[in-house]
Each structure stands twice: as structure tokens, then as C-alpha cells.
Amino acid sequence: MKVAISKPTYPVVGETDPRNLIFSTEYGTLKYFATGTFEIYIDGDLCGNLESVGGHTIDHNLGYYPFVEIYVGNPIGSYEYCPTKSGGASTYWDITYIITTTYIRVYAQIAGFSSQPTFYFKYFIYKNDLDL
Amino acid sequence: MSQKIAVSKIGEDVLSVSDPNDFIFNSLFNTFKIILSGTKSHTLAASTNNQTITQAHGQDFIPLISAFVIVDGETQVFIPNGYGVLVASAKVLITNGVFFNYIEADEDNIYFNFNNTNGSSKDIIIRFFVLEGIE
Numbered sequence: 001m002k003v004a005i006s007k008p009t010y011p012v013v014g015e016t017d018p019r020n021l022i023f024s025t026e027y028g029t030l031k032y033f034a035t036g037t038f039e040i041y042i043d044g045d046l047c048g049n050l051e052s053v054g055g056h057t058i059d060h061n062l063g064y065y066p067f068v069e070i071y072v073g074n075p076i077g078s079y080e081y082c083p084t085k086s087g088g089a090s091t092y093w094d095i096t097y098i099i100t101t102t103y104i105r106v107y108a109q110i111a112g113f114s115s116q117p118t119f120y121f122k123y124f125i126y127k128n129d130l131d132l
Numbered sequence: 133m134s135q136k137i138a139v140s141k142i143g144e145d146v147l148s149v150s151d152p153n154d155f156i157f158n159s160l161f162n163t164f165k166i167i168l169s170g171t172k173s174h175t176l177a178a179s180t181n182n183q184t185i186t187q188a189h190g191q192d193f194i195p196l197i198s199a200f201v202i203v204d205g206e207t208q209v210f211i212p213n214g215y216g217v218l219v220a221s222a223k224v225l226i227t228n229g230v231f232f233n234y235i236e237a238d239e240d241n242i243y244f245n246f247n248n249t250n251g252s253s254k255d256i257i258i259r260f261f262v263l264e265g266i267e
Contacts, residue, residue, distance in 0.1 A: 005137065005159045007162070018165050018167050018264075018265070019193065019264070019265045021165070022159050022161070022162050022163060023157070023159065023163050023165075024165070027165035027166055027167055028165070028166035028169070029163055029164060029165060029166065030164055030166070043222070051222040051223055052222075052223060053220055053221065053222055053223060053224065053225050054222075055220060065200070065202070065209045067198075067200075067261075068211075082213075082214075083210075083211065083212070083213040083214035083215075084213060085213065096210065096213075096214040096215060096217070097210070097211075097214065098208040098209065098210050098214075098216060098217055099200070099208065099209040099210070100207055100208055100209075101207070105217070107217060107220055107225055109225055128166075130200050130209060130259045131171075131259065132171075132200065132202045132209055132257055132259050
């Protein structure tokens with residue numbers, strides 16, 4: 001037995017193409033565990049140490065590697081899907097992250113900034129186990 | 133009269149809310165379906181960039197793909213356009229030398245592309261998800 005809801009104009013009985021279904025118990029979905037926001041501020045040369053790497057840790061303590069998605073609001077005001085390597089006319093940023101069985105660590109590297117940038121993040125952690 | 137099936141989030145009135153974000157499920161909105169999931173094991177050659185691994189997806193359309201990778205012996209997972217990190221400080225970030233460059237898909241296959249800058253080969257396992265159809 002299954003439960004399925006087809007898209008308008010498609011008969012639900014006998015429909016096997018997932019593109020024509022709104023929902024079907026034959027297919028898994030992503031299930032939210034946690035979502036939130038955080039910022040990474042990179043000092044740059046403010047303290048005279050030419051700091052170019054920032055980081056942030058999100059604990060999840062699930063005990064396995066979860067499915068994760070992260071977006072970053074960059075210093076020029078748009079959002080990018082992470083990881084991303086991007087920049088402006090003379091600036092560069094490289095945002096990446098790693099997933100462990102207990103936390104997610106996000107890294108931001110910069111180059112070419114004359115001021116100290118702040119990156120704004122939105123993350124989604126799903127309960128889906130990567131089983132790796 | 134149109135009919136729908138909807139489940140709202142706790143604290144939201146299912147009969148009156150209209151914001152998709154207030155629903156757990158609403159049959160008016162498509163769900164992001166995981167059509168299939170699998171793993172692909174591969175050994176990356178040493179000191180070689182642009183290594184492409186091919187995996188058939190078995191769909192009769194071009195699907196959207198998500199993927200994650202782990203390098204054998206490591207305890208971190210990373211995703212396309214990313215890399216593993218061994219050491220990070222305020223001034224320097226040292227990678228594990230394995231770069232998951234990108235994913236591509238066509239009517240038949242998924243293509244995972246990697247660089248391995250290490251002087252030795254690296255065993256990897258990719259977890260991939262075949263999601264919605266792109267076309």
C-alpha cells in the first residue's frame with residue numbers, strides 16, 4: 001500500500017513518474033532537524049596580524065553524518081549556496097564546511113578586503129543520515 | 133471546490149494559514165522527493181586533477197543531484213565545490229588535498245569531479261541523492 005498525491009491533471013492511480021507527483025510514500029523526503037543563523041566576522045588586518053580565516057561551529061550531536069545545506073550572505077548583499085568561491089572586483093572569498101558526526105564547522109577565507117567583512121549564514125540540518 | 137491535504141506546524145491554524153513555511157505538508161506545494169540514494173566507492177589517483185567518476189542514475193530524465201564525500205580514514209564529510217580541512221587558524225587553512233570540484237548530470241549518468249593533490253592515492257566514498265527532475 002502507498003499514499004500518493006498527484007499534480008493537477010495527472011491521475012494518481014497508475015502514475016509512476018515522480019515528476020508528476022506532489023507526494024508519494026515511495027520516495028523519501030528531507031526531514032528538518034535544526035535550522036538557524038550565525039555570522040562570521042574576519043578581522044583582516046585590523047589587529048595587524050593579517051587574519052584571513054574565520055570559522056564557526058554548529059553542534060548537532062546526532063552521532064552520524066547528517067544531510068546539511070548552508071547559504072551565505074556575502075559582503076555585497078546577495079546569498080550564495082555553500083561551499084562557494086566568489087568575490088568582487090578586487091576581493092575574494094572561499095566559504096566551505098565540513099560535517100562530522102557531532103558538529104558542522106564552517107570556514108571563511110578572504111583576500112583583497114580593505115575593510116573587515118562579515119558573512120551571514122543560514123543553515124539547515126536534516127535528520128537524513130548520509131550513512132558514510 | 134478544490135480539495136487539499138495539509139498539516140500545519142504546531143501553533144498554526146491549518147485552516148487559515150497561507151504561508152508555505154507554516155506547513156509541515158500541503159498538497160498544493162510540491163515536495164522535494166528523494167527518488168533514490170546510493171553510494172559510489174572510488175580510488176582517486178595521486179597528484180591528479182580533474183578526475184571524473186561516472187555513475188548511472190537510471191532515470192528517464194535529467195535529475196537534480198546532491199552528493200557528499202568522505203575520504204577513507206577521515207572523520208569529516210564535505211560536498212561539491214568544497215574540500216576537507218585538516219588544520220585551520222586565523223591565518224591559514226590547510227586542506228586534506230581532496231577537492232570535490234563539481235557534479236554534472238545528463239540523461240544517463242551522474243559525473244563527480246575531483247582533484248587529488250596528495251602524493252598518494254585516496255579511497256573515497258560518495259553518497260549521492262537523485263532528487264527532482266531538471267528536465
